[in-house]
Amino acid sequence: MSDTLPGPRLRGALLTLAGWIAITLLSGHVLHPEQQSLQDLATGDIAWQVLAAGLFLIVVLRARGWRNLRLGWPERGTLRLLWLPALMLGLLFGGALLLGLPAPAMMGLLLVNALLIGFSEEVMFRGVLFRGLRSRLRAWPAILLTSGGFGAVHVLNGLVTGDFVASAVQACNAAGTGLLLMALMLRTGSLWVAILYHALWDWVTFLVALAAQARMSQTEVQQMASQGIGLSQALMPLVLVLPGVFYALFLLRRGRAAL
Template sequence: MRAYRISVALAALAVWAAIYASELWLPIEAIDGGLNGIILRAGAAAAFLLILAGIMGWRDLGLTPPRPWTSLWVFLPPSIPLLVMGWLLVQHGLPEPQILRTLAACMLAVGVSEELMFRGVLFRALRTRLSPWPAVWITSLLFGSVHLSNGLYLGDLAIGVAHVAAATVIGLFLLAATLRTGSILPSMLFHGCWNTLVMAFLVSAPPSEWQTTLEAETSLSLLLLLAPLFLYSLFLLRGVDRPLAAAPGVQTT
């Protein structure tokens, strides 16, 4: 089955998208019920991937603790913008506690599902046939491209393109972190935390200010995050052609 792994992974991507892809950016008046729906869809998509991985015998997805634990230092520099965003959110005003809890659960489910699909199933499949760098770029660009729907849903192509660029770079970092730690689990958590903070800004803003909030968030991402994070990701990926940290059971190719 190794010879067909990329084909199976691409088919899995299509099925995953069919289960998962829907209105991720919901009108504020539908946020509570809408978020519960996203949790179900993201959870179902992740469950599909786990079942498929079990059937196919894919044991190299990184669903194990980091090895060594000290490798988690790779998340320290990118955590600074998270702390800044958290502080700004507190100053701006937090959403209602019930909505915030549901939002955090939703974004964690999204992080788990997307990491499992892209940094897990897709990247490991590409590595069976491609050398590391092509697999890294294809995975990151495909991850970024699925975020074009954010802007298209809002009717603003510029925001969509900006989100593609941001998601591509963030995906590049998450892949580098997964390789360095030998585990996909910390990337799932970081992904969920990042999305929670970004979405909390949107939820806490009145609907009339959504466009302004999105444009501000996009500008902040481009100016303060993308360039440093891109360079940092390349730093982490240095020597990617050599075996990096791998958790027990992770197969290297």
Template sequence: MKRLHLTLPLALAALLVWLFLTAGLGSLSGGAPSLAASVAGGVGIGWALAALFALLLLLISERRADAGLGAPRPWRAFLLALPPLLYALLMLLVAWAGGWPPANVLLIVACNTALVAVSEELMFRALLLRSLLERHALWPAVLMSSALFGAAHAVNGLASGDLGGASWQALAAFLQGLGYAAIRLRTRSVWPMALVHGVWDFALVTSLLTTAGTGEGSVLPFAALLAVLPLCLYGVYLLRASQRAAFQSPN
């Protein structure tokens, strides 16, 4: 069977479908008043469908091995994801410093943040980044994929009405995207960063839920830009010129 060639225009069209599945379905059904409320309100069918949609496109593509669906190559490359993973766990400790939501809420949040992490990594660090690298050099492709990642988070403002929150989230997502893309390229796999991404989102959402219950302001949202700077700088370090030969070829 002839496989699909994921050109950049096709990847951008897929992004529009993905955005509809993640944000459009919630808007059509009434949506939720905030991002935290939507994540804690029940298992997100739209996020699950978006993840399945991106995975299906990658599985039927002609260069799926290049998209990072396999394990890290070599296995020890997974160690590159340990610093951001430990950092994400530190964010989780900060989020839970003032307590945590009920266990049933934590379970729903864990499920949804896992779905979001897998969905976004497949869309932006597998499908889009792979397509951009076919047309552009390394840094332009990384910057453009990260900019699209940030722009996609601005859509949350349209869905929830929280334009201010969507703005800092979009800028933070752009900076995070640089670090995520670097580790995806160095490990040749999307799964290490899907793990880090899920822990990070879990920390952020549980922080928002905890402070919403107490009426206090959350530390993490207001410190988000500063919090993601280490991850961004780590990504820049991983993509330094002396290390590019290790992953310059996508094969």
């Protein structure tokens, strides 16, 4: 069992989180001193700041010998639990198809960046932070604190984009998505499932956003940027996330032994 292997204690997990945030923000500021939208960052180049943060985590894991993060194969028979998350991804991708996909090269760049983000954020939160919290807390407090922390850290995107309202909305959605990712990791027994689902979710949502923007006129894009996020724009991502939240609660309730 992976839980019997050496892993992070709470202090080590929090120090790792602080280092991870610092590397992500500082390297991002060096590479992109001007404020940019997350969409521009994802489509402009490889997310080097995310790669740097991921490499930092790999170094920490190797140096500290933390091996209880469930970085192994899913348990037999558990992949069938992915039916609803897979359906959600399929519906989103279908929406992107209807709106019109970007060029293959752009889709490839987005996928690379989504994979980097998925690895870095999952190892940090559902991996290191959750295991650190579990060394001191029961399962549910650790689950909720990890998901809440995952959401809260997205508020820091406002330092990059300059739009803290949009970042707060993103933080709420990320907390909900984080709960689903936690449930998938715990029920399948593999952090890789959460990493791949996280990456694919980010990828298809970026595809939908790009496709929707491509159908808008330049005037409409400028108006949206100047007026900020509206009520409908705030609620739509929440509607997409809610089924995953309810499914996560179902999985965690039915799979108490995995906690």
